[in-house]
Amino acid sequence: MTFPFESLKNSLPDLEAEAAENDRDSSFPTAGLACLRDLGALCAPLPKTLGGCGFGTDPGGGPGLLHLLRLTGEGNLSLGRLLEGHINAVRLIARYGTSAQLQKASTDILGGALFGIWVTETTNPVHITPDGATFLLHGEKMFASGALHVTRALITAETPDGETRMLLVPLDANRKASPAVGGLCGMRGAGTGSCDFTGIRVASDALTGHPGDYLRQPEFSAGAWRGMAVALGGIDRLVTLLRDQLVSRARDANPYQRTRIGEALIAQETAALWTRKAALVADDKTLPPGDVAATINLARIAVERAGLDVIERVQRSLGLSAFVKTNVVERIMRDLSTYLRQPAPDETLAEAAGWFTQRDLPQPDLHVTPKP
Structure with a gap:
């Protein structure tokens, strides 16, 4: 294909x-x-x-x-x-x-x-209990993207002996799910809600992998690069809209606006380079797991910073028009700001910096490019 x-x-x-x-x-x-x-x-x-x-x-x-x-x-x-x-x-x-x-x-x-992956717990976390030849689920997941539309949910659940297991749960129209998180300011089209798995029964072949696999490194951290790639697309669009709107207002020749355009382009390319590096590192089976996880954690922080920098340049360049809801940049800035809010950024940065304090970052071939 x-x-x-x-x-x-x-x-x-x-x-x-x-x-x-x-x-x-x-x-x-x-x-x-x-x-x-x-x-x-x-x-x-x-x-x-x-x-x-x-x-x-x-x-x-x-x-x-x-x-x-x-x-x-x-x-x-x-x-x-x-x-x-x-x-x-x-x-x-x-x-x-x-x-x-x-x-x-x-x-x-x-x-x-x-398919979807839902791992965020509510105050009623998901538990799995053996029941004859099947397993019975109890508990809820929150911040579940596509809560009403995903038909195969890969979730984490705690076993009676305290282990964490992944399992794939088929879902139909009778699911007990809420359509959306009330009041979410961005990413409102992702259908992010909650789902109650209480009473759902699954067969033994729903269990995926072994205990602890979900948190196993480097896969646990490495997967973050895919979210960076999506965010990079949002950054791309904001930079394009910034340039287009300044040109349409005949403001692109202003030296201060050109400075902001240049800064936005630098941030965009920074995000692209870090995301490409993360993708290549994640795909390199010869690297130590610690190198993979720490590199991608650094990339995650770099892309977040680049995205926030682009948002700031758009706001400064376009002024109040960037906050008018009929302007497409207003929605994209909200969506990108929300999407960039990943957990524990300070801890992520500190751990990655600690890993590379006495060793160098891996250097994959950054000239590898996608082939359409």
Whole structure:
């Protein structure tokens, strides 16, 4: 399977138009998801032997995956979040599951299934209890992207002996889920809500991997690069809009505006270089796990800083017009600001800096580029 990147690029205006509609009423990007499904984006992370492109599962698939996520984020960050969650779940099944589980997941995805990964606990965390030949679930997950639309949820649950297990839970229209987090200012189109798994019964083959696999390094940290790729797409779009709007106002020749354009371009390229480095490091099986995790944690902080810098330059350059809801940059800034809010940034930076205090960062070949 060869992914049609040019077709996705041509679809970006439609994805952006739907994103504006989703933001107004917190609706789900149904048309955008259908577009991605038709283009083969949901199948793309599957190994080539199972009908996919091997993006994120086959050796050398990182650059193609970066290109896919970056383009999707450029069109609609909320849709990019849903695709990234789907790919994350597939990646974990491919890495820790059995061949039969991956084959079943591939069959489901080729049939149109949307996967997601939901791990954030409420005050009622999910527990799993053996019950004869099956397992009974109890508890809830929150900040679940696509809460009403994901049909295969990869979740974490605690066993009676205190271990954490991953399991894949099929969901249907009878799920007990809320449609959205009330009052969320950005990423309103991702359908982020909560889901109550109490009373759901799963077979033993729902268990994926072994105890502790979800937190196992370097995969636990390495997966963050895929979120960076989506955020990079949002950064790309903001920089383009900044330049376009200054040109349309005949303000692009102002030396101070040119300074801000230059600073935004520097931040954009910084984010791109760090994201590309993270993708290549994550795909390099010869590196020590600590090098992989720490490099990607540094990249995460660098991309966050670059995104915030671009937002600031857009606000300073466009002034109050950047805060008018009819201006597309207003929504994208909210979406990007929300998407960049990943947990424990200070701890992440301190741990990565500590790891590399007495050793150098790995230097992958940054000239490797995606092949459309």
